[in-house]
Amino acid sequence: MPYDPSAFPPFAVTVDLVVLTVRRHALCALAVRRGEQPFQGRWALPGGFVREDEDLAAAAARELVEETGLLAHDPTLPAPPNGAHLEQLATYGDPERDPRMRVVSVAHLALAPDLPAPRAGGDANSARWAPVESLLDQENAYGREIGHGEPLAFDHDRILADGVERARSKIEYSSLATAFCPGEFTVGELRRVYEAVWGVALDPRNFHRKVTGTPGFLVPTGGTTTRQGGRPAQLFRAGGATVLNPPMLRPDV
Amino acid sequence: MPYDPSAFPPFAVTVDLVVLTVRRHALCALAVRRGEQPFQGRWALPGGFVREDEDLAAAAARELVEETGLLAHDPTLPAPPNGAHLEQLATYGDPERDPRMRVVSVAHLALAPDLPAPRAGGDANSARWAPVESLLDQENAYGREIGHGEPLAFDHDRILADGVERARSKIEYSSLATAFCPGEFTVGELRRVYEAVWGVALDPRNFHRKVTGTPGFLVPTGGTTTRQGGRPAQLFRAGGATVLNPPMLRPDV
DNA sequence: GCAAAAGTGTTGTAACTACACCCATGA
DNA sequence: TCATGGGTGTAGTTACAACACTTTTGC
Structure with a gap:
């Protein structure tokens, strides 16, 4: 019994990842450089479309492997050695958040041990770890390596801030x-x-x-x-x- | 610059509400009876499609007013008197969760003071407060007023359980x-x-x-x-x- | 007076902060 | 030998559970 598609508005659904790690005594997040419009050339969180028959958690785990090579584990269990913790963070659906069309993004939070290096097709210029402080602090942004004061693409600054806040409070308890x-x-x-x-x-x-x-x-x-x-x-x-x-x-x- | 719709699968996006209140010394949730297929006649959480140009929080607030008459307030502020607290809970997107089509539901949690009575077009048989224990406890389900042991429609049992758990832990801190x-x-x-x-x-x-x-x-x-x-x-x-x-x-x- | 619910005092204990102190290695 | 980080001991403090106890109403 398929539905009449005119009865509801169609949405695109994506997953975005806040991948955090600790490097050189600083909390860092994975950022990728956008190769296409909109926000071409800007830093963004890794992510992508959810596939036709894919669960949200599966889509997030797939993106995590593609970007870092890390396997995700059941978030209800304690994190096993050398795997990443992955959990759903929140969902962002402002009608204006993507200028092209209506996109709802289900953000996920991943916590990873320190890795050799990120991989995004081996291109070192298109993916890297950046201290969250430099990504988020747009006031003191001059002179830093990444972003140079530019905010992240889309609403990714807010997603990153929410992910960092979740991590900070969750390690308490x-x-x-x-x-x-x-x-x-x-x-x-x-x-x-x-x-x-x-x-x-x-x-x-x-x-x-x-x-x-x-x-x-x-x-x-x-x-x-x-x-x-x-x-x-x-x-x-x-x-x-x-x-x-x-x-x-x-x-x- | 509209997107090529064939480049991504289209989803329907809904909001579902876990509305909790305390009545007669019991934690109760709002349940509505489904009038159509699938799960026709079964109890479910209130909810509906997100509109074309509507934010997720706005859709949840609209559904809350439609079902209870309650106004929602900014979740970053303390709950004002006689308004409901409303916050995003989690998003559910199993490909099989709706037999008709691919639906992603952004569940929200609302906490309300004890109300005179629910309203769903004034039909007392189609919306009511039920103790969460009786809705969730499918083991000891005989003899209870609502559900009679039947699970809620879709994956609403899981959503309700997640909402109750969120409320239980959140009033701690x-x-x-x-x-x-x-x-x-x-x-x-x-x-x-x-x-x-x-x-x-x-x-x-x-x-x-x-x-x-x-x-x-x-x-x-x-x-x-x-x-x-x-x-x-x-x-x-x-x-x-x-x-x-x-x-x-x-x-x- | 009596029941019922509101509110205060007290005591022992768990868990924290702050700091002094000792231990085992590499250079 | 000294610097460096690992690990233990101890005292003062806070916040809690578990009570006994007093207060103010309705009936």
Whole structure:
């Protein structure tokens, strides 16, 4: 029983991705350069049309693989090592958001460990990691490498800001911060993730007690490493816990 | 520069509403009876197609007025008296979710104070408030007034469950519970909202200290009431605070 | 007076902040 | 030996649960 297409307005549906990672102690997002109109040459979030018989989550996972090579995992489970966490963020459907036509975009948020380099057909000029601060802060935009003060294409500034805010609040009460870490990591490396995402300094001693004392958050692998220098640190991997109770406390706010 | 319509698959886009309220000490959702195929005669969430030049939030607000007469307010502000809180919930786009065609539904969550009665063209048999427990609990479904064990139409069971979960967690750390209350209310009435939404009993004495001690949550109006019996209680209205810090603590969980 | 709901006081405990201090490695 | 980061101990504080207890109304 197909519907009369004149009974409802047709929409295009896309997925856009906010892919976040922590590089060199800064929270970074994946940006791609647009090759076509509109906003040709401007930076944008990766994304694309949802296919005819494709679920929204499947479309987001497909785009994620195309842009980063990362596999996504079930968001109800804790992030496994070296896979990305992927979850739906929000949907944006302002009638004016795309000048060509009516497009509704279902934005997704992905959290990834630090990667060698982005890939977008191997073209280094068309995809890169940029600190979210430089992408979003249009006031102090002069002299920065990406964007040069230009906003992102479409409403992607707002989508990126929403994704960053979601990540910042979600690592408070969930174990999601481990999705930014490689398969095995130290407490110090996890702390630097929190510091980069929140933009604050945390007391290393209290942080250590807190995360090792929360049941199911971290499980020791038995190994140690000195890759950060100093005294050898225990290696951990993410435990089964997905929700942190009590939560990590973000200073001030 | 219109787009080539053959370059992307056309979708229908709808908004569906999870409208929650507290009646007779139970968390209730608005359900409407479907008058047409598919799922004719089954209960469903209210909703409808997004119009040609309509924003998603505007479509949700329009549906809310049509079904309840309630005006929606800016979700970034605290809920004003006798208006509904409305926020985007999530988007559902399984290719099989509507047997007729490809439909993507942007679900919204609305929280409303107790209303006289729902209105759907004045037809009392086609729209009503039902306890969410009876709508969702398909195990113990015998003997209940609505649904009689039948799931809701489409994937509305899942949408309703997601909306209820959102409401349950959001009243922990925001002042949203006041959206379930009339313009002026007592601490005891607010406590009964929490008890109904969470399905737990709270200590009235600690609750009172907690909510009156959180700056900006409640502001006294000066009046008192004895409508609940017993000693006269102070009347309050919602304060300017939208985020509760420290949060209300939900027992167990 | 009695029931019912509002509101206050108190005590023990969990969990946090802030900081002093020690440990194990590489250079 | 020193610098560097890893990890433990301890004291003061906040916020909470779990009560006992008092207050003010309607009946």
